[in-house]
Amino acid sequence: MNQHILQLCLSPDLGGLELYALRLSTFLAPEVNLTCIVSEAGRLKGAFDKAGVPCIPIRKPPKLWPFHAARIIAGIIDEEDIDVIHIHWTKDIPLAVLAKLLSRKKPKLVQSRHMTMTRFKGDVYHKFLYKHMDMMIAVTRQVQEQIEAYVPADVRPNVETHYIGAKTPQPIDxxxxxxxxxxxxxxxxxxxxxxxxxxxxxxxxxxxxxxxxxxxxxxxxxxxxxxxxxxxxxxxxxxxxxxxxxxxxxxxxxxxxxxxxxxxxxxxxxxxxxxxxxxxxxxxxxxxxxxxxxxxxxxxxxxxxxxxxxxxxxxxxxxxxxxxxxxxxxxxxxxxxxxxxxxxxxxxxxxxxxxxxxxxxxxxxxx
Known part of the structure; x- marks a missing residue:
């Protein structure tokens, strides 16, 4: 396939969300033109290296000043001709939106929502973010219902539920x-x-x-x-x-x-x-x-x-x-x-x- 996909996960941890991003990247690598960006100081980078999946490590930006990191990602988007950015960590949304706006390519923006949503996102800041997203993928129907309840309809991207799967284990005797x-x-x-x-x-x-x-x-x-x-x-x-x-x-x-x-x-x-x-x-x-x-x-x-x-x-x-x-x-x-x-x-x-x-x-x- 000719699609150019960017997987973005700057989470410092290595739990279920991060391992899902790695396993999905491993699956996607032979199927699409794949670029992966992870935190240079996060545990996920070591997991990518161990799995043999190429990734670009960048410094996790300060919460109140993400512009330098966003410019770096925007440059990668344009250089790699990225069609879709796939986000896994909710805290990466502002960075991804900013990088999208700074890029020439203006790729589609998709988030897999792994966590519950607990409050209404009707303030100006969140409406701005969701306005520039194209799709949210909920890991359960309950999460999809929360997204539909808490993200205002006028800025809410398309929402679908796709469960996470597990690999069939190797049995032991x-x-x-x-x-x-x-x-x-x-x-x-x-x-x-x-x-x-x-x-x-x-x-x-x-x-x-x-x-x-x-x-x-x-x-x-x-x-x-x-x-x-x-x-x-x-x-x-x-x-x-x-x-x-x-x-x-x-x-x-x-x-x-x-x-x-x-x-x-x-x-x-x-x-x-x-x-x-x-x-x-x-x-x-x-x-x-x-x-x-x-x-x-x-x-x-x-x-x-x-x-x-x-x-x-x-x-x-x-x-x-x-x-x-x-x-x-x-x-x-x-x-x-x-x-x-x-x-x-x-x-x-x-x-x-x-x-x-x-x-x-x-x-x-x-x-």
Whole structure:
């Protein structure tokens, strides 16, 4: 194809949003004329380098003075004859709009909206930005509804929902599972996994409280918390609480790891505990691994899980209800296996990475 696509993501982090930008760029590279711009100081640059995807690193501009960076990007737009700029990080919108206006090419501007929108954008500044955007792609129907509610109709670009997909994992055999379980001292305990950064907003404390309740009921349950801690202080607070409650042997912290999907396959259930997750990629990855899932009944999990069929939903922020749902899967092996099968089928049918990327390719090349 002759389309020239610019992927822009100056986020300093390396979470789901940033990794999506990388995976999509990897897919697009052989299909279009692709240019990628990332932050020179961000963790995403290292991920692009490791994946072998060429990128242009630039300095993240000061919030109140983006003109120098915008001129650089405008120059790249004109030099590379860019047709479409695809934004992933919401904070890049002002920079992208300014770069578009400064360029001769005036490319189309598309944003994938990964986060919820919580307030009306009717002020002059936001109306100016949205007036110069051509399309917003919501990762869930809920996000699309928020965009339609909070962006004034007279400046609102075209809005569509396109779910994020997950790659089909490489299965591991029983011997590999047992080796991993031994490595993390899981033994024969019923294991509940959470894959997320260790921070309060990700809700690990809810699962810990649920494990505490299940232990009092005599259930042999452990939690496997996969992810890096954002602050040592929060992690230390969690561990102090475990020591106080006698739960140290029930909660396993892995820290940052690269074999997440392998570790998921050692779990009996994977939980997404935050109060409200915009999407919930972890749920889809676990479902594709053939592991039953539990998510809160707010946000993205509502569009991923068919409650009672392809997984379970628990009352958001209610550790007692979460304990009840884990306990149900603990004591109902046949239902747990059936949910795992249904979840795997739903993830393959509705949230396949290749199919989703093809949708995005069609969208970006039809602008």
């Amino acid at each position: 029983e011997g590999q599972k047992q080796a991993l379980r031994a490595q993390y001292a899981l033994g024969t305990s019923f294991t509940v996994g959470v894959v997320a950064r260790i921070e309060e907003g990700k809700g690990q404390y809810l699962l810990i409280d649920a494990i505490k309740q299940l232990k009092k009921q005599g259930m042999d349950v452990k939690a496997l918390l996969v992810g890096d801690a954002m602050t040592d202080l929060y992690l230390e607070d969690l561990k102090a609480g475990l020591k106080r409650d006698g739960l140290e042997s029930n909660i396993v912290f892995t820290g940052f790891i690269t074999n997440v999907q392998e570790l998921m396959q050692t779990c009996d259930v994977v939980v997404l505990p935050p109060e409200e997750e915009t999407f919930g990629m972890v749920l889809i990855e676990a479902m594709k691994c053939g592991v039953p899932v539990i998510g809160s009944n707010r946000g993205g999990p509502l569009e991923i899980i068919e409650d009672g069929r392809s997984g379970l939903l628990f009352e958001s922020l209610d550790s007692r209800d979460l304990a009840d749902k884990i306990g149900y899967l603990y004591t109902h092996g046949e239902e747990r296996d059936q949910m795992a099968r249904e979840g795997c089928k739903r993830a393959s049918d509705c949230f396949d990475e290749e199919a989703q990327f093809q949708e995005m390719l069609d969208v970006l090349t039809s602008m």
